[in-house]
Structure formats: C-alpha cells, structure tokens
Amino acid sequence: MQPLPGFRDFLPSDCARRNYIFGKWREVARRYGFVEWDGPILEPTELYRKKSGDEIVGQLFHFVDKGERDVALRPELTPTLARVVAAHEREFKKPLKWFSIGQFFRYEKQQRGRLREHFQLNCDIIGEASLTADIDLIALAIDLLRSFGLSETDVVIRLSDRQFWTDFLRSQGVAEDRWQEILEIIDKSERESPEKTKEKLGELAAPVFNLLAEGGKSNRLNEVMNGLHTRGLADYVNVDVRIVRGLAYYTGIVFEIFDRAGKLRAIAGGGRYDNLISQLSDGGAALPALGFAMGDVVLGELIGETARAREAMDKAIRDDHPIEIYIVIAKEERRESASRHIQALRDHGYRVDYPLTAAKVPKQFQTAEQLGARVAVLFGDEWPNVAVKNLASGEQQSVPQDKLLEHLKITLK
C-alpha cells in the first residue's frame, strides 16, 4: 500500500504546499516576461544519449514500448527544449523567454533531497548573447527565492565563469581536448584534498591554485556583479570560480544556488550554453542560450527549515480558504431551498459546502470550523430569513433570504 520507492503521494496538505511552490514559480517567472510551455514526459531515449552520452542511460527510467521504440521518462528538459526550439524557432521573435514547470525522473539511490522524481522549474532565454540576459536570469533566480521569504542570510548564489577557465587554459597552451577533464578536476577540488587535486593537475597545479587564491577576476563577472548590484541583489551572490559545473556544454557565466548553512544539496543551477541547441538539433538552430533549473524537493526542505519562509507558506495556505461559506441545514425541510442558494452562491464563484445528509446543528458548525469556512449560513427557524454567522468574530445577523447574496458579497469582500 505504498508508492514506489522514491515516488511521492501528495495528500491534500502536501498538494497545497506543492501548489504554493508552483504558484510562486509561475508568478515570478511571469513578472520577468517569461511565458509557459511544456514538453512530453516520455521522449525517445536517443534524445538524452545524444546530449549526455551512454552513461546517462544508466540513470534513466527507460524501456522499449509496444511499438519497439526505446523511450525514456525525461530526466531533464533541455534536450526537449532544443528539439522544440529547432522545430519552431522561426515562429517566434528572439529572444524567447520560456519557463516550464514539470516532473522529471532519475533512477538513483534515494538520499535526503533526492528522490526518483521531482518537479522542476526551468527558465531559459534563447537567442540572446548579451550579458544583460545573464544578469536578468540570475536576478530572476534570486527573486524566485525572495518570493518565498528567503533572504541573503538563507541562500547564496555561487557565481562563476567557465570562459574564465577556458581563456586560462588557452593561455597555458593546453590542448582543447583536455579542457573538459581539467575543468572537472577544478569542479571536484572542493570535495578533495589539495594534495589530490595538485597531483591530478600536474604542471597546471601552481597557476590554478594561484587563480583560486586570488578568487578569480574577470570583466564578465564584474559586469554581472555590477548589474546585480544596481538591482539591489548583490548581497545574494558570491563570486566563486571553483564552480564550473560538471556538464560539458556550459560556455560562459554559470551559477549554483545553495543554502547559506551548506547543509542541503543545490537548490538550483544553470548558466550559458551557447552551442548546445545547435548540437542537439543537428545544426538545426544555432542560437545562443542560457537557463537554469530549480527543484521542488530541496527548496521545500529549506522553506520548512526557515521560520520566516515556513510561516509565509502556512499563512498563504491558510488564507486560501478551502471553504468560504458553510450552509447549515437545521431543518431538513429547508434542504431544497438551501440547495437553490448553494447553487447560486457557487455560480457567483464562492466556495460553498454543506452536509450531504442530515446532521445535528452543533456538528455542522464544527464541520464549518474544521473546513476553515469564513461564514456559516443557517437555514432553520428564522425562515424566510437565514442567520449569517461570521466564524472569526462570532457575530450573527438575521438576513432575508433574497438579500443573502448581497449580504455575503459585503461580508466576504
């Protein structure tokens, strides 16, 4: 009687928290002028092999369908984005600013903050080479977190520039086919001993450690920091060139977002990938691009552990009353009249509930309270008047039934 390992049931309280996160994601992405799109949950496995090589297949839910197609539950959105953009980009003015909220799947060992499915917000800008796009995208990532009540004391954006490193490697005369290997060593250096890293880097160890000690400087990083400073968001950001992101396809500014305390996995990550769409679409569309993804699991953990954010979420859910009006049927002979009023109130958009079978009046009021209703309307002895009770104040008024809608419009404003 359990879901599969790594999969979640969303009971109503879980679903309310999920919808709260989705709602903020959607609202803030739209403030930035992003429009929503989506792709299929099932794609040809080849789409992922093309981008990430055969090793990704080891982490996929994939199978051969009844039509002999090798198909996979999507592990990420970018390959679908490249497919869709290559097929349709001519229909749209550049840059595209697209976001998507969807579910993704990986067959991985379950750990804290990592399940076999999660929901992700993806935000991408397609067809824009200027650094202003990088600044706007990072500002969006920060504002998403701010919308949950998370501040610069709770989260940090670690900002880096992959081109800073590729320029360095070029200046050192390192052959291009060794770049990815060295970038991965730098990416891992935080989690390994300096000795180990030095050994791996060989003759590059001294200049790399010098650069890391200097903290990394680049005009591009300065420009991004200035842009975020203008927007009042610089306190959220640390320049940290140790971040290069393992994936080979990033070409410029990259970033990862963590909780300040450093207890959790990454909340989000992304950067510029100017060559990827062309590669994935077999040269179908050569468009500079950048984007990031933010998952619901680690974010949900951080909201839960941060008092300010948790209280904001709880309040928002509480204020979104599942029921506004509860109809108390004190006498069964009033049920038919009550039904007419229930229909009219629902037609006006109110959330209305009532007892489906006869029940004692105190029990009905108890149900009204439990459902979080704002008012109870009693169909009983005062007929043809009804009694409207404000459940917060306890105040009760007798209202002619033909004035009920008007009365509630004012009370519930």
Add this chain to the structure above:
Amino acid sequence: MQPLPGFRDFLPSDCARRNYIFGKWREVARRYGFVEWDGPILEPTELYRKKSGDEIVGQLFHFVDKGERDVALRPELTPTLARVVAAHEREFKKPLKWFSIGQFFRYEKQQRGRLREHFQLNCDIIGEASLTADIDLIALAIDLLRSFGLSETDVVIRLSDRQFWTDFLRSQGVAEDRWQEILEIIDKSERESPEKTKEKLGELAAPVFNLLAEGGKSNRLNEVMNGLHTRGLADYVNVDVRIVRGLAYYTGIVFEIFDRAGKLRAIAGGGRYDNLISQLSDGGAALPALGFAMGDVVLGELIGETARAREAMDKAIRDDHPIEIYIVIAKEERRESASRHIQALRDHGYRVDYPLTAAKVPKQFQTAEQLGARVAVLFGDEWPNVAVKNLASGEQQSVPQDKLLEHLKITLK
C-alpha cells in the same frame, strides 16, 4: 524532431489553453468544496491488474525497472485513490471530497480525441452513501462545462442507474455471475443492430426491449433529476438507461457526458462504485464512493468548435497579459536607471519586460505591442521625467521618475 506518436508538445499558445482548462477545473472543483491531491505517475503494474484484470496490461506503458519491479505509467487514477485512501482514511473526516489534475497514459491506436497521453480532472467523494452526493457530483460536472461557456445546447449528460438493471436481473432470476455479461450487451446495444442484441439477450430480449422502450424509470433516477431540477440544471440531463458503462465496478447512478451533436467521444464519465475501494485495498477500507473523470482532449476540441466557448477562452488568455509594462530604453545611458525601476516594478508584482540590448525606439514600441503590454515607459530625453504611454488609448504623460510607481498603480488598476 517530433515528439513520440500520441504525445504533445505544448508551445506557449497551447500551454495557455491547457492552463485555461486546468484553471477552470481547479476553480469550479474548489467551489464545490473539493480539495486537491495527486499520486505518482508511475505505479506497480499489479495495481492495475488487480482492478481490471490482465487485459488492461495490453494497453499500458509498462516495463521492468532497474530494481526488477514491474511498473506502469498510470492509465487512470482510481487504483491510486484506493491505495491512498486505504492508507490514510483514518486521518480525514468523511466524506472526503478530493480532486486531482494529472496526466494519464495508454498505448492505444491514435484517433481523433484519443492520444497516448491526456490530462484528466478526477473528482471523487469517498465515504458518503446518500444520493445527495450523486446529485452534487453531477451538478459539479455540469458546472465545470458551464464555466467554459458550454450550455445545454452544446452538451448532454446521459444519466442512468446500474442498480435499475441489477434489480431487474434479480427479479428475472438471472444468476449473479451472468450480470456483467448482460450489462455489457445492453451497453453495446446502441452500436449494434437490434437483431444482434436480441439474439445475444435470448429470452431476456423482450423484457429488456420493453424497459428500453419505456425509457427506464426508477425512484433513484427521479430523485437525482429532482435534485438537478432544484439547482436549475435539469436541461443538461437526459435519463438514458442504455448507459451502463462497461466497467464492472459501478454499483449505482452512472453518467456519461457527450457533445449534443454526437460528433465527439465522451467528454466525461463516472458514477458510484461502492465496493471498489474495499476490493482494491484488499478490504483495507470499506467505503461507499463515487466519482468521475473529464479529459482535456475532447473538451478542448468541443471548446474549439463552439464559438461562445472559444471566444471566452481567447478573451481570458488575451486579458491575462503576459506583459503589463514595457520599458523603452531610448538612450543607453538611461539603462542603469531603467534597471532600478524594472526591479522595483517587478518587486511590486508587475510583469515587466525591456530590451536586453540596444534597439531603435520604434522597434521597442513594436515589441511592446506584440507582447500585449498595457503601458510603455520611455526612459529618454525627458529625464529625470519618464514618458508613460497607454498603449490602448495612445495617451502619453510625462511623469517624474519618483512618482512612476504611484502613477502606474493608478493606470493599471
């Protein structure tokens, strides 16, 4: 460069229509006091075999995962509902009124109105035996359609009572193990010749055809019709006892919803299934229950073909401006000041866009129009004032920059 056969990409305009449908579904279900929940998209294949027998497996996307589990993409929600309700029902007061919006999958031949995935609204009431629940559920199904601007001239609810038939079979002394077979013959009788049906029914042909000719009468159907009449919804409903629904698990009132013209597949269907939760949960929870599902594909087709509904959808999407304010940067030296204002306006919840690179002013205004912005704010020669242009009326005003937010609050109210 195509999605898999039977799967859809949702470009921004498709996604807007999808979100419009989801939004109405959510809004109207909540008016009726339903709360949202969800289950996993992947479940053990056994869960579906248990309910529907081995033949369902032929229509599933199912496979053996890396942990040797036989798993399936969910074809429907009810088995998951039974699993979750059996595990958690003690935590909730009855009746549960739960709805869910999610994606479902079947490996079937593609036809009009039938893909290999679709989205479905599921609404279920758990733990309530009274007919009032059936009435409220059908009223909800009707109000969902009304919310899209569909009227009784566009859609019809075909209402039936499976118990009407089981009472009849009992009265005829037919053994219970033959009921399902006979019910399926009646269900198919619409699509077969009367001769064929008569032949299949044998000695039951005469009484069955009598009942069909009478149109079917039952106290229960009368009570449901009266309830819908009280709510002003009876014109949407035809009693039609030919509907018995093929699935064995229905026990009482059942219904299917079609377009009046009869051109499309069913828009929705459901009914009472008082024994199913107990069966599916191995006796874990004996709870009367009822529910229905409504898919997005046929509904979307009907909205598209019904002028009133299509116009309402187009208007709602248009009125939900992707961009409210477009910032025109007439001089690049104003970009930094503009950035500060953009950040402040977004912080106040406005949807704001601007050119990421330098562009000619007329081109920027053109972009503002294309994005559907309501106002353009020009940062240029009037500095330290800015020019606010109402894009609908063409009216333009010079506003001191420190009064911009205040001015826009009034303009965009």
